[in-house]
Amino acid sequence: DQQVKQNSPSLSVQEGRISILNCDYTNSMFDYFLWYKKYPAEGPTFLISISSIKDKNEDGRFTVFLNKSAKHLSLHIVPSQPGDSAVYFCAAGGGSQGNLIFGKGTKLSVKP
Amino acid sequence: DGGITQSPKYLFRKEGQNVTLSCEQNLNHDAMYWYRQDPGQGLRLIYYSQIVNDFQKGDIAEGYSVSREKKESFPLTVTSAQKNPTAFYLCASSLTELTGELFFGEGSRLTVL
Numbered sequence: 001d002q003q004v005k006q007n008s009p010s011l012s013v014q015e016g017r018i019s020i021l022n023c024d025y026t027n028s029m030f031d032y033f034l035w036y037k038k039y040p041a042e043g044p045t046f047l048i049s050i051s052s053i054k055d056k057n058e059d060g061r062f063t064v065f066l067n068k069s070a071k072h073l074s075l076h077i078v079p080s081q082p083g084d085s086a087v088y089f090c091a092a093g094g095g096s097q098g099n100l101i102f103g104k105g106t107k108l109s110v111k112p
Numbered sequence: 113d114g115g116i117t118q119s120p121k122y123l124f125r126k127e128g129q130n131v132t133l134s135c136e137q138n139l140n141h142d143a144m145y146w147y148r149q150d151p152g153q154g155l156r157l158i159y160y161s162q163i164v165n166d167f168q169k170g171d172i173a174e175g176y177s178v179s180r181e182k183k184e185s186f187p188l189t190v191t192s193a194q195k196n197p198t199a200f201y202l203c204a205s206s207l208t209e210l211t212g213e214l215f216f217g218e219g220s221r222l223t224v225l
Contacts, residue, residue: 009152034213043116043202043216044155089154091214099145099170100214104154 003027004092006103013110019077021106023090026071030101031094035064035075038087038105048075052094080110114139118203118217125197125224133188133220135203144186145214147202148172155202161186162208190222197224 005024013019023033031052036044050057050064050073057064063076077084090103116137125131137144146158157170161180175194180186186205190197200221204214 006154036214036216041200041219041221043118043204043218044214045216046213049213099157099160102147102155104152 002103003030004090004101004103006088006090006106008106009104010107010109013080013108015082015110015112016079019075019080019084019108019110021075021077021088021090021108023073023075023103024071025073025092027092027101028068028071029094030092032092033064033066033073034091034093034100035062036089036091036102037084038089044089047088077108080108082110082112084108085110116203116205116215116217118201118220121218121220123220123222125222127224128192130192131190131197131222133190133201133203133222135186135188135217136184137186137203137205137215138184139205139207139215140183141205141215142183142208143206144180145204145206146170146176146178146186146188147204149200149202149219158188158201197222 034049035047037047038044048062050066066073087105087107089105091100093100119134145160147155156172159178161167177189202219203217206214
């Protein structure tokens with residue numbers, strides 16, 4: 001049973017527009033969430049995180065929103081750039097989990 | 113520079129052979145992890161270790177073995193018992209098991225012929 005779900009395998013966006021990547025989770029005990037970015041044949045790199053006590057965290061062009069009642073979080077990238085093209089993984093941790101649980105990823109393509 | 117080093121980056125092996133992937137970190141992190149990535153599958157946890165000489169199975173440990181004799185090192189052996197060993201393997205570490213952020217290595221691509 002997937003505890004962290006990224007239901008969109010891919011997303012295509014025009015350069016300069018907003019990219020919105022979504023993530024749903026089932027375990028209400030998760031108390032922190034992270035987004036990782038991954039280029040092909042490389043390891044994922046940490047992008048941004050949010051604690052369950054917050055509903056928004058912003059870092060430059062990247063903003064993560066958390067809706068605990070809906071068990072949903074989203075990553076907004078504004079404006080999107082071609083260099084943002086990568087696979088984005090949502091991850092959750094805390095509660096009884098001793099390690100992060102990852103979603104399957106969403107491949108973002110930003111077209112010039 | 114501090115970081116995680118995985119080697120080799122690419123590895124080819126014949127079916128039935130054991131192979132060991134190296135992972136070294138100089139971040140002074142207590143916890144280390146091995147993940148496997150397959151297309152459309154995301155990252156799946158194979159093994160993790162919180163301290164030296166201790167490790168726990170993850171979600172897909174069958175056919176794999178690990179050791180943690182030193183804090184800096186967490187090698188993964190893919191044994192002949194692993195039915196589908198061809199994959200991209202990622203090693204990661206975190207300051208402690210309870211902290212969220214994982215730092216990943218560059219990955220090792222294993223292809224079994």
